[in-house]
Amino acid sequence: MSVKIENLDWMSYRELVENGKSKILIPVGAIEQHGPHMSLNPDVLIPQHIACQVAEHAGGMLVAPSIAYGYKSQVKSGGGNFFPGTTCVSSRSLEEYVYDIILAFVEHGNREFILINGHFENSMCLVEAADRVVKQARLSGKEVKVILLSYWDFISEATIGKVFPEGFSGWAVEHGGVLETSIMLKIHPELVDMSRAVDIPPAAFPPYDVFPPDPSWVPESGTLSSPSKATAEKGEWILDECIEKIATTFC
Template identity: 40%
Template sequence: MTSTPGTPAAAPAQPTRLAHLDAHTYRDWAAGEHSTVILPAGAFEQHGPHLPLGTDAILSSTIAEAVGSRIDAKVAEPLSYGYKSQQKSGGGDHLAGTVSLDAAALIAQARCILAGFLRQGVRNLVVLNGHYENYQFLYEAADLALADTGAGAGRADGSGPTVLLLSYWDYVSEDTLAAVYPEGFPGWDIEHGGVLETSLMLHLRPELVAMDRAVSHPPADLPRFDRLPVVSSRTPDTGCLSAPDGSSAEKGRLLYEQVAADLGADLAAELHLPR
């Protein structure tokens, strides 16, 4: 496409993913008043016979890109390995296909990445988590990264560097839950390999979902305590804590669009970003 004679051509749109940006463009962008980087965090974890091992990182990264495009933020490459899968939230670290980091390794990795962006002048960092077990270790990493870079004390007017931490499911609204689970939401504690993740993947990456391999079974019935070593028989044979019965790409589209819109609006308001 050519520009009208005498009219300067519009600058090409910058990519949302930082990995697709050159270093000099990144340097100039990071120095801006509103520079915001979203760091997705996932895991390498089994999600039953019908979903891929990278589900958590795929979902957090894809949602991060949708949010980034709304608020002119950039998206870093994801943390693709996460903290140890626990029996009551991910089936357990004993299951084939799950390869995890211990707490010290996850904290160290996230701390270095966050501190690196802060030292290079990035104004805001948003850690978008997609693996339940990661959360407190990402919190520790953010706190230490701020201290490492001298930003931990903050400023009274809130104008200093900022790190926000959230899990994408925190933004699933009650109305969306009612639409996705018309017979009643069973609870976040058993939503592993179930309707939410399966529907999102059917919408976003259907070529990676094998619904012909999905198994219908009752939800996991787990005690209120954690036991170590785990009693492996308490995890359903599929590795899923609930069945993906009723999953659909349409439900995934609803989840994806609602979460991206509400999260983008919340970040823009909290970080005073132009929209």
């Protein structure tokens, strides 16, 4: 039987979730440019893949349809909103949407949720939604638990050393770089064209933000570092570790 909720009929779903016996995994991403070499949806496809693999490995889990639209792309983490295709929502919209979805699942009988984030900028919006859900459920006499994680926090220094044998420039400039590109080469190689990858030095930003954002801060490619050394093998190393650790931690 599928671990994806949208692939189940309602009676099978009801049986799987009654009395809160299934944990619900909710991938949350964004539609955002990732350079000329890659599709707009890595932030959706990566957490979705991880969620499905975790559910398959751990058992007792179901995967909700992914939330594709995320909070506004920021210059120093996602290149900003200057690029055609980057399609983001406000913090209020994302918070309310996630809040409503989880409460709907609570009404089905579900009591434990794991939000798997694939877009850095989403983090505080998801914190607010989770906090409100728990409080609202408690007012209705229901005890609900929401876990929020970002998959990259499960990547060890040892794996980083393997992926970046010449040195790691840091998470801040990994947008569209080796990590995301390697994972996409592993799970969706048809959405990556390495012949279009732009080899650039890591972006350098001042220690402050400016509004309105300044497009000149962002490399023309939209990537904040070079993806040129990405490989499917590196993607496999990253995914294997993330999936194993998440499944072991929350099974």
